[in-house]
Amino acid sequence: MIINVARKELKSMFASPMGWVILALLMFSFGTYYLNGVNDYFAVMSGAMRPAERTGVTQFVGQNVYGFASFMVLFAVPLLSMRLVSEERRNQTLPFLFSAPLSLTEIVLGKFLGLVAFLSILVVYIGAMLSTLNIWADIDFGFIVANSIGLLLMVASFSALGLYFSSITQQPVVAAILTFIALFALMFLDRFFAGDPSNTLASLSLTRHFQSFAGGLIDTADIAYFGLFIASFLTLTVRRLDADRLRG
Amino acid sequence: MNDFTVEAIGLTRLYGGREAVSNVSFNLSKGQVLGFLGPNGAGKSTTMKMLTGNLAPSNGSVKICGIDMMENPKEAKALIGYLPEMRPLYKELTVDEYLTIAARLHRVSGANIKKAVEQAKERCGLGHMSKRLIENLSNGYQQRVGIAQAIIHNPMVVILDEPTVGLDPIQIRDIRALIREVGSERSVIISTHILPEVEMVCDHVQIIDKGKLVFNGAIDVLKKQRIGNKLLIAMNKPPKAAELLKIVGVEEAESVSDQLMRVRFAEGATPAEAIVQTAVAKGWGLYQIGPDQTSLEDVFVQLTYQEQAAA
Numbered sequence: 357m358i359i360n361v362a363r364k365e366l367k368s369m370f371a372s373p374m375g376w377v378i379l380a381l382l383m384f385s386f387g388t389y390y391l392n393g394v395n396d397y398f399a400v401m402s403g404a405m406r407p408a409e410r411t412g413v414t415q416f417v418g419q420n421v422y423g424f425a426s427f428m429v430l431f432a433v434p435l436l437s438m439r440l441v442s443e444e445r446r447n448q449t450l451p452f453l454f455s456a457p458l459s460l461t462e463i464v465l466g467k468f469l470g471l472v473a474f475l476s477i478l479v480v481y482i483g484a485m486l487s488t489l490n491i492w493a494d495i496d497f498g499f500i501v502a503n504s505i506g507l508l509l510m511v512a513s514f515s516a517l518g519l520y521f522s523s524i525t526q527q528p529v530v531a532a533i534l535t536f537i538a539l540f541a542l543m544f545l546d547r548f549f550a551g552d553p554s555n556t557l558a559s560l561s562l563t564r565h566f567q568s569f570a571g572g573l574i575d576t577a578d579i580a581y582f583g584l585f586i587a588s589f590l591t592l593t594v595r596r597l598d599a600d601r602l603r604g
Numbered sequence: 605m606n607d608f609t610v611e612a613i614g615l616t617r618l619y620g621g622r623e624a625v626s627n628v629s630f631n632l633s634k635g636q637v638l639g640f641l642g643p644n645g646a647g648k649s650t651t652m653k654m655l656t657g658n659l660a661p662s663n664g665s666v667k668i669c670g671i672d673m674m675e676n677p678k679e680a681k682a683l684i685g686y687l688p689e690m691r692p693l694y695k696e697l698t699v700d701e702y703l704t705i706a707a708r709l710h711r712v713s714g715a716n717i718k719k720a721v722e723q724a725k726e727r728c729g730l731g732h733m734s735k736r737l738i739e740n741l742s743n744g745y746q747q748r749v750g751i752a753q754a755i756i757h758n759p760m761v762v763i764l765d766e767p768t769v770g771l772d773p774i775q776i777r778d779i780r781a782l783i784r785e786v787g788s789e790r791s792v793i794i795s796t797h798i799l800p801e802v803e804m805v806c807d808h809v810q811i812i813d814k815g816k817l818v819f820n821g822a823i824d825v826l827k828k829q830r831i832g833n834k835l836l837i838a839m840n841k842p843p844k845a846a847e848l849l850k851i852v853g854v855e856e857a858e859s860v861s862d863q864l865m866r867v868r869f870a871e872g873a874t875p876a877e878a879i880v881q882t883a884v885a886k887g888w889g890l891y892q893i894g895p896d897q898t899s900l901e902d903v904f905v906q907l908t909y910q911e912q913a914a915a
Contacts, residue, residue, distance in 0.1 A: 360705075364694075371697055404691050448690035448692060452692035453705075455684060455688075456706075458681075601658065601659060
């Protein structure tokens with residue numbers, strides 16, 4: 357049943373130009389970064405004399421692309437997640453889902469998975485693009501896998517938060533703005549506490565937890581952080597929708 | 605064990621202390637069509653939302669085929685097809701895409717989805733609209749898609765909130781036939797403002813006013829109240845009322861206007877023939893005679909008005 361809701365969301369996303377345009381633009385920009393990365397690699401490495409200064413092509417290009425991708429999704433996710441619930445509320449289509457034999461949890465999980473499935477197209481695409489380096493070089497697939505998992509988890513966290521903000525308003529634009537502000541704050545929280553890295557608030561920052569993945573390290577603590585982040589916002593969304601049913 | 609398809613027990617819904625629906629109870633059996641009547645804001649839609657699990661009642665409970673909506677919402681909802689007042693259509697999808705999603709979400713098994721979609725389209729006259737975007741359909745066709753969505757999984761109970769709004773007369777006739785067809789084997793609840801419609805398609809009527817049920821019974825009771833035992837007679841030279849009273853069976857006569865008289869006769873009596881014969885014999889110049897029908901609207905107003913007077 358969750359799958360059916362997710363399929364419906366995917367269908368809606370591909371039925372409007374919005375989904376296609378965002379996919380195309382993001383892929384174009386990632387492609388550009390990839391190309392630049394490969395070009396720069398030769399320029400930089402020819403200047404790096406000492407062996408310590410040299411890095412592998414996977415890490416050099418990968419960091420370039422994944423760093424940029426983690427920043428770009430900050431704009432893409434709010435635009436995609438804003439419609440999930442608020443538009444249904446505005447068009448009064450929610451009764452369609454509420455009167456179907458579905459629990460609220462199934463509806464919310466379905467919508468969440470639909471969006472994550474859409475965004476995972478990007479993650480897979482970036483992974484595939486970087487893997488093409490293997491034709492000329494011997495690349496580090498572990499690094500790509502770690503980064504992909506990290507990016508996917510981060511995108512999923514963004515989506516969960518976006519879904520929640522979409523469920524509290526009727527206006528998709530308001531949902532997008534709120535999501536963007538919240539995500540922006542969470543991304544750059546650690547910058548504010550740069551002087552005091554042990555601060556508890558700083559460790560709430562999404563970027564900080566992405567960092568270990570970016571370095572090629574899969575840390576269960578970070579996975580747990582993203583998992584909890586997603587679970588909390590999905591629970592909040594379920595509760596918000598339940599309030600609709602109770603309060604009317 | 606009874607075989608009620610819908611049981612509403614003491615449904616009450618409060619909105620900030622104000623009772624939008626108060627203590628509404630009724631039962632519906634298989635093969636019945638229930639019409640829900642009431643002025644604007646009477647609580648028709650609120651009741652329907654509670655029946656379909658879209659709104660939690662403040663008090664009372666709903667059972668669909670014996671399954672409690674509160675305790676077992678998924679099972680209960682699987683037995684319902686619901687068309688809300690605002691059609692829940694995803695306008696960016698085509699008719700086929702939308703109906704396929706509806707079938708899938710209502711647990712139609714994978715192998716039967718195609719068949720279910722075809723059948724629903726055929727029943728609602730949407731066959732040639734399959735590939736059109738819902739957005740581009742006319743109001744009436746969108747309404748049909750909404751109805752198709754509600755009957756696609758062949759539910760035990762079909763609940764339609766004002767199903768004939770925005771349709772042209774031919775479409776209305778088709779939809780009414782469809783409601784009757786569905787109602788012959790399942791249960792249907794419709795709400796409407798259009799009173800003759802109730803008379804045409806429903807077996808049972810409920811009139812709701814200010815959140816309270818003011819009338820609940822078979823349509824025949826309403827019809828009887830409506831046709832009554834009065835005759836309206838038009839004559840060129842109307843006689844005195846006393847002359848009419850002499851005719852057997854006539855209990856009361858009054859003149860309505862210059863040429864029009866209203867006659868009330870005893871239950872079971874058929875004085876029409878006697879009246880015509882007397883009129884011809886005495887040269888009253890009779891040119892029209894017929895039953896004096898109180899319109900359903902009048903009955904409706906009476907019922908909702910009585911309640912106000914009593915309160």
